[in-house]
Amino acid sequence: MTRPSGAAAPPGAVVLTGAGVSRESGLSTFRDPDGVWRRVRIEDVATPEAFARDPARVQEFYDARRAQLADPAVRPNAAHRALAELDRRWPGDFLLVTQNVDDLHGRAGSERLLHMHGELAKARCLRCGAVERSPPRLADSPPCPACGERGGLRPHVVWFGEMPLGMERIEEALARCGLFVSIGTSGSVYPAAGFVATVRGRARTVELNLEPSEGSALFDEARQGPATRLVPEFVDALLRDAGA
DSSP, rough: OOOOTOOOOOEEEEEOOOGTGGGGGGGGTTOOOOOOHSOOOOOHHEEEEEEHHHHHHHHHHHHHHHHHHTTOOOOHHHHHHHHHHHHHHSSSSSEEEOOOOOSSSHHHHHOSEETTTEEEEEEEEEOOOOOOOOOSOOGGGOOOTOOOBSSSSSEEEOOTSSOOHEEEEEHHHHHHHEEEEEOOOOOOTGGGGGHHHHBBBBBBBEEESSOTTTGGGGGSSEEEEEEEEEEEHHHHHHHHHHHH
C-alpha cells in the first residue's frame, strides 16, 4: 500500500526488544522463577573473567542454550511475526534493536535488525577475529571455519562488562526517530534501559510489557499484557494510522 499523494512520511521508528518477546516461544527470561538464570550465577558464566577462569563451564552453558534454541518447539511467535511485518511495511526509517541472543526475529523475517548483545548461533574466533555460524558444541574445541585453528572460538555474545555491538548505528537511529517502542524488557540493563531517556520529549515513546519495567514512568504510553497479544494489536494500529 502506498501513501496518498502529498501525505507526510511517517517518522523513523526504533523498536527495542528484550527477553519478554521470546518468553512465549519457550525461552526463559532473567525474571522467570524457574528460568535458567535463576539456576546459575551470571558471574560464573556470563563475564570475560568467568571465561578466563573456567572456559569449559562457560562453553557447556552456551552449548546447552544453543541446543535449546535448535529445539523444533522453539520458534517465532506472533510478536516476532508482527515485528517482521512492521519492518517489511514501515515506509520510513526503521531499526529493530534486540537485546536477545536468540535468532527468532531473523527467523520471523526481520531484516532491519541489530543484535546489540550478539547472537548465540554465531561464534567469534579469538585468533583471527572472524565471526561465523557456530558449530553445535564449542566445548569440543572445533576448528575455526575461517582460520582452521582449534581452541580459539567463543560464543558471539556480549558478556557483562563488554561493550554492546552496533552502538553507533543505534545512536544514529535514536537521534532521527520520532517513535520509540520498548517490548519485553526489564528496564534494568544499560545502555538499552537508557534509550527512552535519550529520545524522551522529541519522540513518541511506548512500552509494551507483561508488567511495568523499572523505567515505565518515562514512557508516554505503557501497556501491560502478553507480547503475543499486545504487539500484533499495536503493529496493526500503527500501520493503519501510517497508511502503510
